Amino acid sequence: xxxxxxxxxKKGMLFVVSGPSGTGKGTICKNVIKNIGADISVSMTxxxxxxxxxxxxxxxxxxxxEFVKTIKDDGFLEHANVFGNRYGTPKANILxxxxxxxxxxxxxxxxxxxxxxxxxxxxxLIFVLPPNMQExxxxxxxxxxxxxxxxxxxxxxxxxxxxFINRYDYAVIxxxxxxxxxxxxxxxxxxxxxxxxDTNKIITKxxxxx
Amino acid sequence: xxxxxxxxxKKGMLFVVSGPSGTGKGTICKNVIKNIGADISVSMTxxxxxxxxxxxxxxxxxxxxEFVKTIKDDGFLEHANVFGNRYGTPKANILxxxxxxxxxxxxxxxxxxxxxxxxxxxxxLIFVLPPNMQExxxxxxxxxxxxxxxxxxxxxxxxxxxxFINRYDYAVIxxxxxxxxxxxxxxxxxxxxxxxxDTNKIITKxxxxx
Numbered sequence: 001x002x003x004x005x006x007x008x009x010k011k012g013m014l015f016v017v018s019g020p021s022g023t024g025k026g027t028i029c030k031n032v033i034k035n036i037g038a039d040i041s042v043s044m045t046x047x048x049x050x051x052x053x054x055x056x057x058x059x060x061x062x063x064x065x066e067f068v069k070t071i072k073d074d075g076f077l078e079h080a081n082v083f084g085n086r087y088g089t090p091k092a093n094i095l096x097x098x099x100x101x102x103x104x105x106x107x108x109x110x111x112x113x114x115x116x117x118x119x120x121x122x123x124x125l126i127f128v129l130p131p132n133m134q135e136x137x138x139x140x141x142x143x144x145x146x147x148x149x150x151x152x153x154x155x156x157x158x159x160x161x162x163x164f165i166n167r168y169d170y171a172v173i174x175x176x177x178x179x180x181x182x183x184x185x186x187x188x189x190x191x192x193x194x195x196x197x198d199t200n201k202i203i204t205k206x207x208x209x210x
Numbered sequence: 211x212x213x214x215x216x217x218x219x220k221k222g223m224l225f226v227v228s229g230p231s232g233t234g235k236g237t238i239c240k241n242v243i244k245n246i247g248a249d250i251s252v253s254m255t256x257x258x259x260x261x262x263x264x265x266x267x268x269x270x271x272x273x274x275x276e277f278v279k280t281i282k283d284d285g286f287l288e289h290a291n292v293f294g295n296r297y298g299t300p301k302a303n304i305l306x307x308x309x310x311x312x313x314x315x316x317x318x319x320x321x322x323x324x325x326x327x328x329x330x331x332x333x334x335l336i337f338v339l340p341p342n343m344q345e346x347x348x349x350x351x352x353x354x355x356x357x358x359x360x361x362x363x364x365x366x367x368x369x370x371x372x373x374f375i376n377r378y379d380y381a382v383i384x385x386x387x388x389x390x391x392x393x394x395x396x397x398x399x400x401x402x403x404x405x406x407x408d409t410n411k412i413i414t415k416x417x418x419x420x
Contacts, residue, residue, distance in 0.1 A: 134419060158416075159417060165412055166405070166410075170404055170405060171412070172403055183403055186395070186399035186403075187396075189396035189397075190380065190399075190400035190401070193393055193397060194380055195375065195379060199375045199376040202339070202375055202381070209342050209343035
């Protein structure tokens with residue numbers, strides 16, 4: 001039983017999952033969401049939809065003007081410009097879900113995660129690591145048809161991301177997907193059992209029952 | 211994969227489980243130990259063994275002199291006098307297990323837990339709560355042939371113990387044994403994934419592999 005339910009505190013929690021591309025963080029998040037019924041946040045972007053992508057599913061696709069207006073309205077938990085395209089995490093969307101008691105999982109890059117933690121200190125940050133860099137190289141290579149130079153750029157970027165790990169609360173190594181998924185689930189469960197709430201409420205409840 | 215294994219940090223962790231009698235903390239601990247292979251600590255006591263109790267299993271049964279000598283030798287993580295009998299948690303025993311990489315679970319009362327946290331700040335404290343006081347009363351009543359007065363004394367003691375909950379890191383409500391066991395297991399797993407270790411080690415490892 002979640003301590004929150006017991007104390008009629010129905011708010012969900014925000015979990016941020018980051019890690020170098022190729023670590024499988026996307027697959028981990030999908031499995032966790034399926035298994036324990038958390039919600040994922042859909043980001044807003046100014047980039048054009050790719051074939052098969054649907055508005056509101058992969059992203060909310062908006063114009064530059066709409067994006068800038070959302071910034072001005074303080075509508076993002078975090079936003080960034082990546083290679084000329086803007087990406088942002090809409091605030092209202094997430095807060096609604098949290099208030100309705102749903103946990104929300106955000107799959108987001110390290111800069112975004114740092115911004116989230118500033119805006120929302122209760123957020124729990126999880127970093128997904130590859131078992132080692134050789135394995136990460138292998139995963140990136142088997143993914144597509146990237147050149148040696150591009151692969152090296154990717155690995156450099158990965159290493160840069162790993163340097164943000166001290167900002168994170170937890171680290172999970174994805175050597176075995178099944179174990180990594182259950183570890184992330186354990187983090188979610190344990191965070192709900194943490195005594196960060198007002199413990200006087202607990203004492204009062206038991207006193208009244210006596 | 212435990213982060214400890216990955217970083218060749220082979221030390222185990224110390225978990226303390228407390229809660230009013232009748233909450234089922236003993237059963238929870240037994241199940242967790244069986245499922246995930248943690249070790250339990252055997253306490254030292256000056257009380258006489260009951261029928262069926264074996265030295266070194268339920269307790270290490272010692273004389274008053276032996277007990278006092280262990281206190282003088284700073285051999286306890288905590289010790290207490292309960293109704294004229296002494297109980298203590300031997301330090302060497304636990305430190306050996308932790309150093310050999312085993313997690314240790316201590317089932318101990320609230321005063322003991324507070325002493326442990328002082329002596330060993332890395333210890334993780336888990337409080338097991340009954341779903342409510344009516345249920346606790348029912349469990350205590352069905353246990354044996356105690357008088358109404360004794361039951362009330364027990365419930366008063368339970369309530370007194372609940373007042374220590376703010377010293378604890380986590381709270382687990384034992385409404386369903388299966389869920390409570392898996393929640394304690396999640397806490398153990400999550401605590402191993404916490405980034406309390408030197409994150410520079412992680413960065414250096416991946417840098418060297420690049």
